[in-house]
Each structure stands twice: as C-alpha cells, then as structure tokens.
Amino acid sequence: MKRIVSNVGKVFGFLSAGLGGTVSVGLMLALLLGNPPGWAVAILLVLLLFFGLVPLGLGCGILYASQRVSQQAIRDRFYLLIRNNRGRVSLFDFSAATQLEPSEARLYLDRWARECDATFDVTDAGDIYYVFENADPAQLPGGTAPFSVETLKQLIRTRL
Numbered sequence: 001m002k003r004i005v006s007n008v009g010k011v012f013g014f015l016s017a018g019l020g021g022t023v024s025v026g027l028m029l030a031l032l033l034g035n036p037p038g039w040a041v042a043i044l045l046v047l048l049l050f051f052g053l054v055p056l057g058l059g060c061g062i063l064y065a066s067q068r069v070s071q072q073a074i075r076d077r078f079y080l081l082i083r084n085n086r087g088r089v090s091l092f093d094f095s096a097a098t099q100l101e102p103s104e105a106r107l108y109l110d111r112w113a114r115e116c117d118a119t120f121d122v123t124d125a126g127d128i129y130y131v132f133e134n135a136d137p138a139q140l141p142g143g144t145a146p147f148s149v150e151t152l153k154q155l156i157r158t159r160l
Contacts, residue, residue, distance in 0.1 A: 003099075005069050012059075013066060016059030017056055017060055017062075017063065019055055020051075021052075023051050024048060024053060027047055027051075028048065031044050078108070078112065080097070081093060087131055087133055089130045094109055113132075116132050118130050119131045
C-alpha cells in the first residue's frame with residue numbers, strides 16, 4: 001500500500017512542481033521583460049504567488065513526503081524479514097521483498113549492517129546472509145504481527 005501511495009505522490013508532486021515552476025518562470029519573465037504598468041505588476045505578483053509559487057512548494061513537499069513513505073516501506077520490509085528469518089537476511093530475499101534492484105538493495109543492507117554491527121554468513125552454495133544478532137526481532141515494531149497502522153499508533157503512544 002505504501003508503494004502505491006509513494007508512486008501516486010510522486011506523480012502528483014512532479015505535476016504540481018512542474019506546472020508551478022513553469023508558471024513561475026513565465027510570470028517572472030513577464031514582470032522582468034514586459035515592463036508592465038503598476039496595476040499589472042500587482043496582478044502578476046498575485047498570480048505568481050497563487051499559481052506559481054504555491055503549487056511549486058506543494059509539489060516539492062509532496063515529492064519529499066512520497067520519498068519518506070517509500071523509505072519507510074523499505075525499512076518495514078527489512079524489519080519483517082528480520083523478524084521472520086530470525087535475524088538472517090539474504091540479498092536475494094530483501095531484493096525480492098522490496099522490489100529493488102540487487103545493487104540498490106545491497107546498499108541498504110550494507111548500511112544497516114554497519115548500523116547494527118551485523119555479521120555475515122556464507123553458505124556452502126556461496127549465498128551470503130546478513131546476520132543481525134543485535135537486532136532482536138521480538139523488539140522490533142509490531143511483535144510477531146505484520147507492521148500496520150495500529151502498531152504504529154501503539155508505538156507512538158508508548159514513546160510519548
């Protein structure tokens with residue numbers, strides 16, 4: 001669900017920022033190069049504010065929020081894999097769960113391995129597993145249930 005919200009947010013964010021930026025540039029050029037009379041300057045400034053700068057700001061805000069939702073969805077999948085696999089996560093499993101390219105998935109796992117002091121386990125077949133011993137799956141958000149809005153609300157209540 002978070003992936004859908006993130007993608008929809010990116011589409012609306014790009015459209016809003018693109019249109020707001022285009023209108024802003026057009027109106028600023030009209031102000032600078034057109035040499036309009038005083039009353040027209042006031043109208044152009046109001047138009048610049050409401051049809052240029054506000055949509056541009058909203059679009060940038062939506063893009064930022066959709067990026068945050070996407071990052072949270074990836075982190076939730078990571079927690080779920082740790083919980084289900086007792087702290088052992090392979091690059092293939094993480095890449096499949098998050099639908100990321102393996103090179104990008106490796107960057108996430110490498111960063112989290114440094115943060116959690118993870119070790120590596122190489123099987124006889126040559127598969128590499130990230131072993132997160134310090135990240136106790138029982139202490140992760142949601143316990144044994146999948147991470148949901150209700151568990152997030154419980155976490156917020158307990159931390160406040």
